[in-house]
Amino acid sequence: MRIPPQTLEGWLRHCEQLHPKTIALGLERVRTVAQRLDLRFHCPVITVAGTNGKGSTCALLEAIAVQAGYRTGVYTSPHLVHFEERCRVHGETVKASDLIAHFEAVESARVQNGDEIPLTYFEFTTLAILRLLSQSLLDVAILEVGLGGRLDATNIIDADCAVITSIDLDHTEYLGPDRESIGREKAGILRMGRPAVLSDPVPPQSVLDHAREIGADLWLLGRDFNFSGDKQQWSWAGRGRRYTGLAFPALRGANQLLNAAGVLAALTALRERLPVSAQAIRNGLALVELPGRFQVVPGQPALVLDVAHNPHSVAALAANLDAMGFFPRTHAVFGAMADKDLPAMLAKVAPLIDRWYFTDLPTPRAASAAALQQQWQTWQCAAGQRPVPSSVHADPLQALQAAAAAAEPVDRIVVFGSFYTVGGVLVHGVPRLHARHADSANVD
Incomplete structure (x- = not known):
């Protein structure tokens, strides 16, 4: 009988040894373990995919939601220094000790009646963090997609709103050789009848086609929402809402306005379930932090x-x-x-x-x-x-x-x-x- 690890470091070493591949796309194994865990969320879930801008988008969503008084849960990857950075509850990084019980639960669900389901490091750790978030009495959960979308472990959760940031060439050996192929994989996070926000000013046609095929509620930059600004401030408008005189996000870089515009579209799309005030938006934009992004x-x-x-x-x-x-x-x-x-x-x-x-x-x-x-x-x-x-x-x-x-x-x-x-x-x-x-x- 194997003795389970007693520390987070021990569990992470254990996770590295369970699957021969670092990346093994597919949902069947992860979904089976999630079903054994009875993994489910009882709050709105926002999933964020894309090539670049995912971390900034998640941070902006979190900052505004916290300022609106909501209890937030965020899952992002990878981390910069410590694994615990991948999970935040109400703006605070979780403690290593808080994760151990959830690693134990995933292992128990993974190994049943002598049957072991091989999980990659990413799949195992994703399930552990999702379980922690699902039991944290959240008002909103924000999940960053690790790679692609359609076959990423986070996609076992049916999000109430999906955001796709900029799409470009990366991980082509897994996602395909061009933006259309990669966009098709990213579009896998969209759900029928639910908001699908595209922050990319020129999204691949494959994303648009998939959204229409499944009947997603498509929010397009330039059609359903827009933004404008000068050197001092910017404004946003979309589907019956308008915000003017906004300060630029505390995150540096001209591309952050694209991310922020998509964030306001997502929050507007969810306003019936997750209303936020203009002041919460202003405060969130001013206070957002994300190390390592310019x-x-x-x-x-x-x-x-x-x-x-x-x-x-x-x-x-x-x-x-x-x-x-x-x-x-x-x-x-x-x-x-x-x-x-x-x-x-x-x-x-x-x-x-x-x-x-x-x-x-x-x-x-x-x-x-x-x-x-x-x-x-x-x-x-x-x-x-x-x-x-x-x-x-x-x-x-x-x-x-x-x-x-x-x-x-x-x-x-x-x-x-x-x-x-x-x-x-x-x-x-x-x-x-x-x-x-x-x-x-x-x-x-």
């Missing part, structure tokens, strides 16, 4: 942390960096997964970068720092770009320390490429940099 850390040199990890999000990062104003030099700490479209990512941001610090990451899915540097040098030559120095480092913190050592006080450092890259810096606390004037090692 997070600017005060000090010298300036430090920007961003989990941008595909060409679309890196393009948004580049636009946001460009809007920051003039910096004599920009230093980039970069680590990424091996399956990413690195040339496309580099092309978006390379013109802004004066020095690269490539880093290893603590996962077998990551490209090594040396491999990233080699790909950068190959791309740099092929693209006819100006020579830019680079170095390799064993982890993100060492790479950041090297960047800080080389940077002038008036320079800028940007850390991006993966949740692991930003998390590898934040694990030691929010950095406070002090520029020095020494060269780092291993520069070519």
Whole structure:
């Protein structure tokens, strides 16, 4: 008889050993275990899918709902530093000890009468967090889809409202080679007769077609809701509601207005069950927080942390960096997964970068720092770009320390490429940099 783990760390190690694959899309196994758990929600559920903007959308929904006086539950993934970040109840990250009973319950449901259902790490942990949320007496649950939508573990829950943020190329080996294929997978979270909010200004036709086929209540940007603004404020209007003189979201970046517009559409669609006041919206926009999304850390040199990890999000990062104003030099700490479209990512941001610090990451899915540097040098030559120095480092913190050592006080450092890259810096606390004037090692 196996002795169950006693700690969250032990349970997470256990989850890593249950399935031969890291990602195994499909709902049959997860749904069977969920049925054994009698998993169900007794409050409105909002599910959020998309390529980029999911975390920001969930944070905005949560912040406004909390300001409206509702008890919220949020599930997001992945985490930056600690696993517990994936689950928040009423704005607070859950404690590790609060999760253990739910891991035990999932294991009991997974193994019955000698029959073991293999679950991936993501599937097991998703079920545990969903069970915790379902028993937390919530007024609203907000669930971020992990990958895709149709076959993602979160899709065992029939959401009362679905939000699909921007759609672009990522995880093509699982979701398909183009936006239409990927959109078709994302559209799998939509439900018949229920609100389907599309934040993407130009959604794939596959999403529109699926929504109409199943009879979802489609909310389209430009048709059912819209927004406008200037440098000081913005306004939103849609289906009988209008909000004017809104402050910009506390989350930085021009793309946050798209996310916020979709959030207001979702809340308007649910106003009969989840009414929110204009003041709650204003307060929520002002107070929302989300580490690692164009997070600017005060000090010298300036430090920007961003989990941008595909060409679309890196393009948004580049636009946001460009809007920051003039910096004599920009230093980039970069680590990424091996399956990413690195040339496309580099092309978006390379013109802004004066020095690269490539880093290893603590996962077998990551490209090594040396491999990233080699790909950068190959791309740099092929693209006819100006020579830019680079170095390799064993982890993100060492790479950041090297960047800080080389940077002038008036320079800028940007850390991006993966949740692991930003998390590898934040694990030691929010950095406070002090520029020095020494060269780092291993520069070519």
